[in-house]
Amino acid sequence: MKRLVRQLPLATVLLVLALVASGVATRTTRAQAPGAARARSAVTSPEKFFGFQMGADRKMARWDKLVEYYQQLEKESGGKLKFVNVGPTEMGNPFLLLIITSPANQKNIEQLRQNNLKLSDPRGIPEAEIKKIAAASKPFVCMTMSMHASEIGGTQMAPELVYDLLTRQDSETQRILDSVVFLLVPCFNPDGEIMVTDWYNKYVGTEYEGSGLPWLYNKYIGHDNNRDAMTMNTKESGYVGKVLFTEWRPTAYFDFHHMGSYGARIFYPPYAEPVRPFADPLVWREEAWYGGEMASKAEEANLSGVMNDGQYSGWGHFGFHWITPFHNIAGMLTESASATLATPLYIDPSQLTSGARNLERPRDPQMNFPDPWPGGWWRLRDIVERQKVAGWALLDLMARNPETIVWNTYLKASRQTERGAKGKPAAYAISATQHDPLTRNKLITYLLNQGIEVMQSAKGFTAPDGMNYPPASFYVTLAQPKMGLIRYLLGETHYPDNEWTRHQDGTPIRPYDMSQDVLADYMGIKADPLDEAVTGDFVKVTAPIVAVGKVTKGPAGYVIDGRLNDAFKAMNLLFDKNVPLKRVDAAGDGVRPGDFIVSASAPDTVVAEIAKTTGVDFNPLKAEPKQAHDLKRMRIGMYQRYRGGNIDEGWNRWLFEQWAFQFKDVYDAEIKKGNLNANYDVFIFADDSTSMITGETGGRGGGGGRGGRFEGVPDTTPPEYRSGIGNDGVAAIKDFVQKGGTLITLGGATDFAIARLGVPVRNVVEGLSTKEFFCPGSTLRVKIDNTHPLAYGMPSEGLVLFHYSPAFDVVATEFNNRNDIIVRYADRNVESSGWLSGEKYIAGKTAMASIGFGQGKVVMIGFRTQNRAQTHGTYKFLFNALVTPPARTAGKVTN
Numbered sequence: 026m027k028r029l030v031r032q033l034p035l036a037t038v039l040l041v042l043a044l045v046a047s048g049v050a051t052r053t054t055r056a057q058a059p060g061a062a063r064a065r066s067a068v069t070s071p072e073k074f075f076g077f078q079m080g081a082d083r084k085m086a087r088w089d090k091l092v093e094y095y096q097q098l099e100k101e102s103g104g105k106l107k108f109v110n111v112g113p114t115e116m117g118n119p120f121l122l123l124i125i126t127s128p129a130n131q132k133n134i135e136q137l138r139q140n141n142l143k144l145s146d147p148r149g150i151p152e153a154e155i156k157k158i159a160a161a162s163k164p165f166v167c168m169t170m171s172m173h174a175s176e177i178g179g180t181q182m183a184p185e186l187v188y189d190l191l192t193r194q195d196s197e198t199q200r201i202l203d204s205v206v207f208l209l210v211p212c213f214n215p216d217g218e219i220m221v222t223d224w225y226n227k228y229v230g231t232e233y234e235g236s237g238l239p240w241l242y243n244k245y246i247g248h249d250n251n252r253d254a255m256t257m258n259t260k261e262s263g264y265v266g267k268v269l270f271t272e273w274r275p276t277a278y279f280d281f282h283h284m285g286s287y288g289a290r291i292f293y294p295p296y297a298e299p300v301r302p303f304a305d306p307l308v309w310r311e312e313a314w315y316g317g318e319m320a321s322k323a324e325e326a327n328l329s330g331v332m333n334d335g336q337y338s339g340w341g342h343f344g345f346h347w348i349t350p351f352h353n354i355a356g357m358l359t360e361s362a363s364a365t366l367a368t369p370l371y372i373d374p375s376q377l378t379s380g381a382r383n384l385e386r387p388r389d390p391q392m393n394f395p396d397p398w399p400g401g402w403w404r405l406r407d408i409v410e411r412q413k414v415a416g417w418a419l420l421d422l423m424a425r426n427p428e429t430i431v432w433n434t435y436l437k438a439s440r441q442t443e444r445g446a447k448g449k450p451a452a453y454a455i456s457a458t459q460h461d462p463l464t465r466n467k468l469i470t471y472l473l474n475q476g477i478e479v480m481q482s483a484k485g486f487t488a489p490d491g492m493n494y495p496p497a498s499f500y501v502t503l504a505q506p507k508m509g510l511i512r513y514l515l516g517e518t519h520y521p522d523n524e525w526t527r528h529q530d531g532t533p534i535r536p537y538d539m540s541q542d543v544l545a546d547y548m549g550i551k552a553d554p555l556d557e558a559v560t561g562d563f564v565k566v567t568a569p570i571v572a573v574g575k576v577t578k579g580p581a582g583y584v585i586d587g588r589l590n591d592a593f594k595a596m597n598l599l600f601d602k603n604v605p606l607k608r609v610d611a612a613g614d615g616v617r618p619g620d621f622i623v624s625a626s627a628p629d630t631v632v633a634e635i636a637k638t639t640g641v642d643f644n645p646l647k648a649e650p651k652q653a654h655d656l657k658r659m660r661i662g663m664y665q666r667y668r669g670g671n672i673d674e675g676w677n678r679w680l681f682e683q684w685a686f687q688f689k690d691v692y693d694a695e696i697k698k699g700n701l702n703a704n705y706d707v708f709i710f711a712d713d714s715t716s717m718i719t720g721e722t723g724g725r726g727g728g729g730g731r732g733g734r735f736e737g738v739p740d741t742t743p744p745e746y747r748s749g750i751g752n753d754g755v756a757a758i759k760d761f762v763q764k765g766g767t768l769i770t771l772g773g774a775t776d777f778a779i780a781r782l783g784v785p786v787r788n789v790v791e792g793l794s795t796k797e798f799f800c801p802g803s804t805l806r807v808k809i810d811n812t813h814p815l816a817y818g819m820p821s822e823g824l825v826l827f828h829y830s831p832a833f834d835v836v837a838t839e840f841n842n843r844n845d846i847i848v849r850y851a852d853r854n855v856e857s858s859g860w861l862s863g864e865k866y867i868a869g870k871t872a873m874a875s876i877g878f879g880q881g882k883v884v885m886i887g888f889r890t891q892n893r894a895q896t897h898g899t900y901k902f903l904f905n906a907l908v909t910p911p912a913r914t915a916g917k918v919t920n
Contacts (some may be wrong), residue, residue: 180212289398607654689704689705720749
């Protein structure tokens, strides 16, 4: 303490003594380092630029100003910061990557990047050469801020972290700059940051201050942007994926989030049990090492409420921070207790009751939580401080141990390659012959985007078991650094069922999202495990396979294979050009049920362009099929609500745009007016609860409005955003179907059809305890009636994604002939991958049905048919429902 006082100016010493004497508590963190010398150059501080301290009460910096600030810092940084505008977001805002390191490293950045790429995949490089590369390398670390836009701490903290790195002159900071390359994504979700900031600022100082955004804080997918790491469908995910998986491959990745308000104040790594196997053990050890340092530094700074090894398990969904360990990256997250956006939240100690995995009592000390927070006012500034300590601690630890961390990059990659070479399976074969070869190409692209090496054989090959694979088939060896990732994306996976995944009374502990991530199964692509490696004339696939459809006109026009998902895009593009279309209803003369017939009058240039755009072949049609029906473009409406928006609806929008379906978002007011048949043929309710659809619920209405559950607590949601269709809307939907409309209900929205429309269907798993029936995010075997128009183009058996989904019995009535069961679960051995407990309750039960209702029908799809735009293998169940059906599908012919 005396040495610190001697270093400070007299005025500062007097101020500190005055504060102590007056009883004002002071607190500093190592990251803030008030005694550290600052750069003499004029680097603008965040407080000066924005006019307030980061994390100040009721203050939030907006993305456009943050971009401006980082541009200014680049100019003032003396060569330490490189500002990279990676590209536009989905809504056209700049997406940034900031590269922060010493000026000398900046000048050598490309060589350092190349060195790191070689260490992360050292195959074919002699170890002597590897040692030279390692000696000339630096550890890379990537941090991403505020992926979830309402979790504002990271984006508000980042300017301070960057400013300190650019201005502090102490040895610790210089060591970080000299020894580490810091890749900072200062905001993962710029579109959402703007939405949330504008919303908060609009209502600050009013009775609606701090209410949640009524719509998704992302153009399409809201909170699910973290679940987009496998397929990287949105632009923002693609940008981060390139940094993490292919172009930079950092040694460590740190993702900044928020959690609930009534437990620990912040979570640092490591994760809790269960851990997911097939990652290199060094990954988990590094996470524990880094997280321990973060917690120690927080305790040094007297920041209470820090939890390690709790709440967040090592087996989570394949989002960015949980997929990275299988890229040999120490993928971590931090989760801070939330305030009310930038508004302080008062919490009485007695309200700290939100227990979690490895933290049952958040008011009591324990090994992974030794200093509980005592309660009181919780502010955005508290979040900023704790997150900043974590970010700085990670940088500092890496800077103190660069040689070890660099060498670990090599060790993880080489050892995983060795494990893949010695283990079983040794590889996966993906035959060129698949039900939907264009979707097979998409799977290969997803693997390439993950940085997985994929080989292709022009001549074909034979597996050791004698299985022959035709020309153009693919081969994915596990003798490569990302063997664990390959194992999970392509191979059968079963979630552990043991003491780590059940409470003492046997009740399952809910996994963090999915219990498996078998992308090949989602996409309906067969990937065969091979116990022995194959040698052959393999060529490395270096770019996405882009098919260009072939065009051959027949005497009666063209036929498009209805088994292709992309056939529906071709259909919609042909509709755009007013080309007449039909659909086949019976096999014969080289056509199958579900194939699309294109008129011979279609302009050659139109057909050629659509074949090129979609990859769909326009095959020759020799004669008109015996049974086919005319198609027209269906008028599609989809329910769009407030209360935070509906993620599944957002994914539908993204999917429909990609496949060129025309549709309209429909809000409460239009539904309540009635007469929906005048504007729509098909109406969709995405996966949702009945109460969210109707608005008949209390709680956090409006996507985060407080109050509503208790009469004396005001609802902070502005009245115009307290959505729900109400009784009038229910009547309008019922009228729409009875007059001939098609209602599509997905997932949980099927309960709306049962409870409010009265369709004769029973959810067979409703009311069962989780000890009786439990199935989180699993692929299940089904039997499919592919003679029915709703299953045209599907195989007779397949897999569907069941994620806490309903399953059905169709109740017997005198109108049974009007109902059709499209998909049933297998009679036994239902689980393919994941975790299914209580198979007997759904074996043989209905997974998808069409229920006649007046002159129309209700299509009920219980499973996740288009989940996160990943389950390509079941898209057609939804797409078929958006296509003109044959004239007689409402009922069966009477004998």
